[in-house]
Amino acid sequence: MTENTSVPPILTLENYESFRTNAYVTIETYARKQKSTLPPGEVAFCRTVDPASALALERLSTKIKNKLNRLLVNADIPGTEMLGRVNDAKDFDIWFKDLVTMNDSLIDGVNASLDELTGRNQKFASSTADIPTSMVAQVRARSGDINIVYSRNITRPQAKFKDKIxxxxxxxxxxxxxxxxxxxxxxxxxxxxxxxxxxxxxxxxxxxxxxxxxxxxxxxxxxxxxxxxxxxxxxxxxxxxxxxxxxxxxxxxxxxxxxxxxxxxxxxxxxxxxxxxxxxxxxxxxxxxxxxxxxxxxxxxxxxxxxxxxxxxxxxxxxxxxxxxxxxxxxxxxxxxxxxxxxxxxxxxxxxxxxxxxxxxxxxxxxxxxxxxxxxxxxxxxxxxxxxxxxxxxxxxxxxxxxxxxxxxxxxxxxxxxxxxLQCYETFRYDPNGEGPNGYQKLLAKWNFPLNRQQLAVFKALHAWRDNKAREEDESLAYVLPNDILFTLSEKMPDDSKDITSLCRNIVPPLVRENTLELVSLITDAKNSVLNSTSNFDNKPVKTEREIRTVTSNSEPILNSKNIKWVLDTSHPKYNADDYKEKKSVLFGDFYIENGVNETSKKKVSEILSNLTFALPVLPKSISYHSNRTGPQPKPMDENSQPIILPVEHIYVPPEARSTKSKGKEREVVVLSQSISKKRQRLEDDDLIEDEKRLRRYDPYSPTATSSGNRNATISETFEIDGEANDDKDKKCSIM
Amino acid sequence: MVDRRRIQGPEVSVAPIIIKSADKRTCLKDEHSRRRDGRNLEDICPIFLKTGLISQANGSAFIEIRRTKIACGVYGPRQTKIPSFSGKGNLNVEIKFAPFSCQKRRQPYRDAQEKDLSQLVIEALVPSIRLDLLPKSTIDIYITVLENDGTASCLAAAITCASVAVADAGIEMLDLVPASSASYIGGEIYMDSDLAEEQHETGYLILSYMPSLKEVTHILQSGDVDLALTTQAIEQCTDACSKIYSVMINSLLLPIRDTQ
Missing domain, CATH: 3.30.420.10 (Ribonuclease H-like superfamily/Ribonuclease H)
Structure with missing residues (x-):
């Protein structure tokens, strides 16, 4: 295909071959490229996340849309005037279906013409003039080739039977x-x-x-x-x-x-x-x-x-x-x-x-x-x-x-x-519970794919329909609806005739083709019957042998409480936590005491809070810190002359090292080996750089921040020994 | 290949023969229907729950219920390595029993039971976490059982602990998920049973419940049980979950309470 701006070459018998080859080559190149591009769901994601790509995608969509709308005009196929234009993505599906249908009918027309040409037009042959022919098809089987002899145009012998079947x-x-x-x-x-x-x-x-x-x-x-x-x-x-x-x-x-x-x-x-x-x-x-x-x-x-x-x-x-x-x-x-x-x-x-x-x-x-x-x-x-x-x-x-x-x-x-x-021939009626030699229980047992309730209902309905139809028309079950198609229909539960025929792929059984509307209504009814039923079980009250009184601490009924409170209402628990809390840990002993809040938790919380204040243009007055605490201080905005560049990754930054003013704490950080995780980096004080050459300075707000070379591929523990003077608690260890 | 990193026990070992006197059976409850540790049948054990144990992790929690001790670390949301696109976040749970945690030494390798329990924890937690806000991301939860006092109560504690750890990591959730367990022993319901009581049980029930939404996220029952007993057990477990919920909230609010 040439550029869309120039006129495509006229298709003649001579250049058809090369034309077709070119077309295939182009399609194949693009198809191959597709494999390394974004997975389909990702496109929507990128569009949301990045405005630049959203713009590019928009432009591409418009280009494609215009091409589609011009495709039929250029092809000039009779009947295509009825196809609507593609205006946006929603229209595409319907448009495509119509296009496929039209394509199919064109191909059918070609086939019919070819048949006419070769003299095999079946439309006008009467049934009596049909010569029963038998054809032999070779099928490869495990034990070699089997010839399947199948016959066309055989009149039904049952018609000649004197006894009614x-x-x-x-x-x-x-x-x-x-x-x-x-x-x-x-x-x-x-x-x-x-x-x-x-x-x-x-x-x-x-x-x-x-x-x-x-x-x-x-x-x-x-x-x-x-x-x-x-x-x-x-x-x-x-x-x-x-x-x-x-x-x-x-x-x-x-x-x-x-x-x-x-x-x-x-x-x-x-x-x-x-x-x-x-x-x-x-x-x-x-x-x-x-x-x-x-x-x-x-x-x-x-x-x-x-x-x-x-x-x-x-x-x-x-x-x-x-x-x-x-x-x-x-x-x-x-x-x-x-x-x-x-x-x-x-x-x-x-x-x-x-x-x-x-x-x-x-x-x-x-x-x-x-x-x-x-x-x-x-x-x-x-x-x-x-x-x-x-x-x-x-x-x-x-x-x-x-x-x-x-x-x-x-x-x-x-x-x-x-x-x-001594055996006797036996006939069977259709068993609604699926028992018996032709029942659905046996068939279900053989089929490995699990069916949910809706699919099961559809399966039962189709099975019953198949049996009924077979008896009515005097055809075998396999002729009416082969097992594999039965299961495909049960799995997919198609909603309209086109879906049914497409699910049958190459061969649509004749009786299915005749009765697609009936099948559609059958499937829809089966699906809806499952939706409408409220319980999973038969609504028989279950008899229990004894009545047991529920023992709970609270006299209020639990499960049928009408007062649904606001979801985030943390005062909702009816119980006081102190009644059920254990104040001291067995493993850690006195290390974790009730009112001793973990320092790292505190730091984390305050760091989150300080980040919040930083991101907002106006310092909210409500979040304030007790001035007598020597804990974390937020970094004031005017100190920072550089533009704020928010870190791309979530970097853990202890507040102490963030400020330019050193508090003079002795804080020793011993890094035994580097961690593979990029998320968290230990911050070191400026004073330590001369001492420890491995330690680098990281200022998250400077554009020239060097992400350090802490990327060695060894996974190990990092110990931090905190010798803060203001902390009169015991030394803490971060484990793991 | 011989595993040289760990101290293995002897290949073949024979348990010593202990001759137990036949009439000495463990009595699980006395005349006043109090259990061996003084609780009533329907009482749960006091819970010790602390967050922030693991500083490397985005969120962590440590729980102690009677003798069960479980530490949980949450890493995430971090990028999923798989190139295919997923509109929702993944949840990945790995529960690990320390070799010294159970009565009999466990193999350090990941076995089927651990995989099973990991799957159960995932099922209990997934309904509560807003995974749809985290496309292309994975949340990794690593649960380490340091001491195991009864599998059912251990699993319940693990779910509780993991839920708190996820909240500690700042990941958006619909609600916390406390979990409680009950054993069916002799036609009665023993809440929060320990190892000795578990030997006598004919079944158990583990329930994970979101109290604010009044929704059960996961229910697991095993054993041959009467229907009425199950209904009662579900009600008791739901009640216990509300109690545990209050403890969970308390433990999460602690750090914030102090800094303000």
Missing amino acids: DNSGAPFIPKLPNKPNAIIPLKLGGIEEGSVYPHPYRYEITHLTYPSFIFEEKEPIQYRPLDDTPLIWVDTLEGLTAMCQKLESSQEIAVDLEHHDYRSYQGFTCLIQISTRDEDFIVDVLELRHHLHMLNNSFTNPNILKVFHGADYDITWLQKDFGVYVVNLFDTNQASHLLEMRFHSLAYLLKHYCHVDADKKFQLADWRLRPLTEEMINYARCDTHYLLYIYDRMRNELIQNSVTTTYNLLKVTLDRSAEIS
């Missing part, structure tokens, strides 16, 4: 229409609020007799190679029926689920992978959701073994979405614990038994995407393809490591798996 938290009622393989018939009735519906297959699982083939140590059946195994995509009722027939004739089947929980409050299953010894099936459960209860035929058949890995959540998902239950389960995760393996993940098992490196890429994929990519399908089938072989190997190992009667690892595995299959 109920997020209210009403007790979950099992969905199965009939109960195959039942010993006890199905009984579905109403249940009361707050309780969990009993497991429909509870009796069957607890009284299960495992088929004998499980307990036999057999040669593991090798898995078929991947390309040799038929992969069957099931998305029609016929396909499902055919698959179920095949499952019912198998002895063991391996199962895995893929579940989506970001764009749904309770989450829903997207995919079921099933493998038999010969084939792999992938079931598109988004299409076949309400038919999948057919799986119960095989899943609840006690003679067919179902192999899962990490079934804890799978079991509840099967219940929640399809009403499918599992009887006769083998969980390889539990087996790996009992076999005391190093790691318990499926990836480890695959590596250990099959020497297959599991592809970690699609761990965080969005499985709602249809059609699924080739890679995703492949990844999905691998989860179950090898599982039956792994089960074979682990079963053998469990049997080998067991002692049948006392230490039966296989039995324990099956028992634990059965326990897992």
Whole structure:
């Protein structure tokens, strides 16, 4: 940027680069200079203290103000005419905010134009014409790169569900229409609020007799190679029926689920992978959701073994979405614990038994995407393809490591798996006290930053709003308002929409953006509710067990005294100091006696008083000294022919040495070593200078006063031995 | 490295075995509810308070309460070394127990308890000092405990002493801050307890109070206490603070009284 007096060069395509570089260089130079200048608060301080700098600052402010006002005029941006002028510092903040908003809208406009140019204008695309696309983003994680597959423009699968999704938290009622393989018939009735519906297959699982083939140590059946195994995509009722027939004739089947929980409050299953010894099936459960209860035929058949890995959540998902239950389960995760393996993940098992490196890429994929990519399908089938072989190997190992009667690892595995299959899916209502798995208590405990009462109230309000919104819109809590933004908002307690969006930094959650006004009023209400409440606690009177009478010496009530006296009224104490004073010191004995006032205190007080008289143009008559005292005398003004220069630092000046007339006292000052403090200097008499060369004369009122060389960097004690004749007290020592 | 500047005790020392007769317990009060030194439960000890002990310091005070002896020096306001700007003054308190001050010899090094107590003194004094009149300045308060007769009463005495010393330094304050302590022993409140009484306490309360403004600047309570007992203790401590206040004023007015 050139001087403001000359015309800035016309910006053309050619000189843009150099222009921009110059601008950046200038800004950077000034920014760097900023670091060594005054800290921001200091400016106001300097302005108050030094009139010269105040003037300079004023001139600088005016210059800046004029530049700002001309900035927009010169830039000639449409819409800037609406911006007010900067008249003083108060206007600047508003002006700046407006400028930033305008800047943002300009940039948005540029972006929109660019989008139009490249043909990606989203404004006019209709939702049906949108092709669901999936993109892979690489994220660096501790174990290497993870690919996050995220999808845009996916229509909500929940819209196609025949069963209405109920997020209210009403007790979950099992969905199965009939109960195959039942010993006890199905009984579905109403249940009361707050309780969990009993497991429909509870009796069957607890009284299960495992088929004998499980307990036999057999040669593991090798898995078929991947390309040799038929992969069957099931998305029609016929396909499902055919698959179920095949499952019912198998002895063991391996199962895995893929579940989506970001764009749904309770989450829903997207995919079921099933493998038999010969084939792999992938079931598109988004299409076949309400038919999948057919799986119960095989899943609840006690003679067919179902192999899962990490079934804890799978079991509840099967219940929640399809009403499918599992009887006769083998969980390889539990087996790996009992076999005391190093790691318990499926990836480890695959590596250990099959020497297959599991592809970690699609761990965080969005499985709602249809059609699924080739890679995703492949990844999905691998989860179950090898599982039956792994089960074979682990079963053998469990049997080998067991002692049948006392230490039966296989039995324990099956028992634990059965326990897992007995889990029931539970729904929860929002708990205003923050208890429960989604309650705020847990979240608060994890967050290290302490919240004050206002922030806590805002936090609770936002937490409740988030849960409510999530249930209403059927989105997950993380989609509505991620935890970190929740805490930022609770901490900062923004007052208006702009603050909220700025606090969210890059990504404003869509539901937050839609509801900023609601959020603003929520936050303000929460803040005010705290201010209005008078007590910290619930206003319940505290019951004390006994009444205790306060014993005080004064009969007046202390704490509810209405007579508030003048603050500086030193006669206020109701008590006479003599009653509570100790007249003699134990440590100092007779040295400090009641009426013996410390000489140095006296001197200090009188020195302050004499300084007062000196500073005033007229000698006040009220402060006078007893003439018979040989104590300090103020130095009369007419003696001093030089102009009064007040000392810059607070120098201690014993009054005796100040006067030009020597009193002839013998006053010996022995300075053992010099003190580092600049504040206090011992004054010496003129007579002593010839004797002691170290001692310098210091006359505070002379402009040529030499501050002495008493600046050695040794810290030590200074002893002053006072041999004043008029002082018939004992020698005094100044210690420390 | 061996510390050659001080005379250390032996590295390993074993306390002598003293066989105490079981029935001989310290009786803290007799039939008339008078304590071992003749006071009532609610009485405070006489206070010896003197200013101007340390001539180098801007302000200083020395306090003796029963056996507790504390000297305090105030330096300031002086320039803060930190370059960043602060609109208010800083208050810096360093409390130090002399190695001979307690029953058991203390290490000469600054330990956690001293840091803790320093922080408490700061909290008690800050509301009373006009720090907003002293930008970019620091007030340094150095408290030396020469003899410690009960931690609670020692802390209370330290606060009192520091407050007087700050006033002695001529630093503007809203009011002096006396502090008093009370012990909860056997369901009763013993004001200004000493070391022996402290062994039997189930809790204590230290209160710092500005009598002219009728405001509590700092309150510290420890132990398992009944709510009614706490309320009573607060009232008694406030009363005691008013008494101590009169002594503080008396000690500050002394030098001026004599020179006029």
